Amino acid sequence: MQVGIVGLGHMGTALAQGFRHVEEVSLLALSSNPNKASELEISVLSDKQDFVSDKLDALILTVPARVTVKVLEQLVSAGLPSSTIVLSAAANVSAESLHDVAQDNPIYPFIPNIPAAVNAGTTALAVTDYANDEATTAVQTLLESVGDVLVVPEDQLAIAGTVGGCSPAFIDVMMDAMEDAAVSQGLDRQKAADLIASVVMGTAKLAKTSTLSTGDLKGQITSPGGTTIKGVLALDQHGFRHAIHEAILKASGK
Numbered sequence: 001m002q003v004g005i006v007g008l009g010h011m012g013t014a015l016a017q018g019f020r021h022v023e024e025v026s027l028l029a030l031s032s033n034p035n036k037a038s039e040l041e042i043s044v045l046s047d048k049q050d051f052v053s054d055k056l057d058a059l060i061l062t063v064p065a066r067v068t069v070k071v072l073e074q075l076v077s078a079g080l081p082s083s084t085i086v087l088s089a090a091a092n093v094s095a096e097s098l099h100d101v102a103q104d105n106p107i108y109p110f111i112p113n114i115p116a117a118v119n120a121g122t123t124a125l126a127v128t129d130y131a132n133d134e135a136t137t138a139v140q141t142l143l144e145s146v147g148d149v150l151v152v153p154e155d156q157l158a159i160a161g162t163v164g165g166c167s168p169a170f171i172d173v174m175m176d177a178m179e180d181a182a183v184s185q186g187l188d189r190q191k192a193a194d195l196i197a198s199v200v201m202g203t204a205k206l207a208k209t210s211t212l213s214t215g216d217l218k219g220q221i222t223s224p225g226g227t228t229i230k231g232v233l234a235l236d237q238h239g240f241r242h243a244i245h246e247a248i249l250k251a252s253g254k
């Protein structure tokens with residue numbers, strides 16, 4: 001599949017890093033940053049007409065949300081074929097507004113996240129009136145090559161995207177704090193970092209594969225009168241849960 005990525009910022013780079021490991025994907029970037037593309041070892045063009053003449057099967061827009069519709073409009077004017085599937089990673093840019101400037105192309109708003117770089121991403125995907133079955137199958141296969149895909153109604157894309165797209169930063173903050181606490185008690189920084197990353201990965205894998213709720217999984221670790229439940233109470237006393245609620249609500253613009 002010939003895939004064009006527009007914009008090699010944080011998200012475009014993460015997707016490119018993930019797709020590089022996928023044999024079926026041939027990548028091309030439209031970027032003002034040829035150095036970044038050569039670091040990623042992918043082909044790059046800076047001219048829109050040259051880019052769209054490459055008969056792309058899918059186009060992924062990872063430019064700032066405020067310019068996404070305009071950039072798509074420019075690509076259509078430059079000759080984007082109507083068969084090219086358009087994916088937009090822009091938060092709060094509707095399928096309808098993209099359809100208005102690319103009326104014949106299948107359109108897919110989606111919110112990926114940075115772990116796509118290591119093919120462990122989480123993508124929320126909206127399948128709207130501007131999709132078709134054949135393109136949806138191709139999009140799901142493409143996105144599943146860089147991680148999990150959760151299909152949601154477009155009106156839930158914002159919250160699914162906030163939880164999926166922003167949470168890696170919240171988890172990084174938690175891991176950084178855990179690392180500092182471990183170092184304060186004498187553990188080497190690198191060993192602390194490795195230990196915490198392993199714990200987060202293992203905990204997530206168990207939560208994902210287990211039939212138990214996260215509350216029940218926590219119950220398996222908190223024996224009566226034990227040390228872990230004291231730590232859990234300390235988290236509650238210091239407003240950890242409330243802080244997480246607020247982080248997600250604030251990131252949602254609430």
Ligand SMILES: NC(=O)c1ccc[n+]([C@@H]2O[C@H](COP(=O)([O-])OP(=O)(O)OC[C@H]3O[C@@H](n4cnc5c(N)ncnc54)[C@H](OP(=O)(O)O)[C@@H]3O)[C@@H](O)[C@H]2O)c1
Binds near residue numbers: 008030031071165
């Ligand atoms: N970062 C995330 O975790 C994340 C998660 C989900 C969704 N998103 C969405 O992904 C998109 C990109 O986010 P980002 O964090 O990657 O942003 P970013 O790091 O600022 O990168 C955006 C890239 O877009 C290109 N660009 C910038 N201004 C442009 C303009 N006026 N016209 C055309 N291209 C322009 C540049 O690419 P070149 O230098 O290659 O030209 C720039 O590096 C946004 O719509 C965001 O909502 C981001």
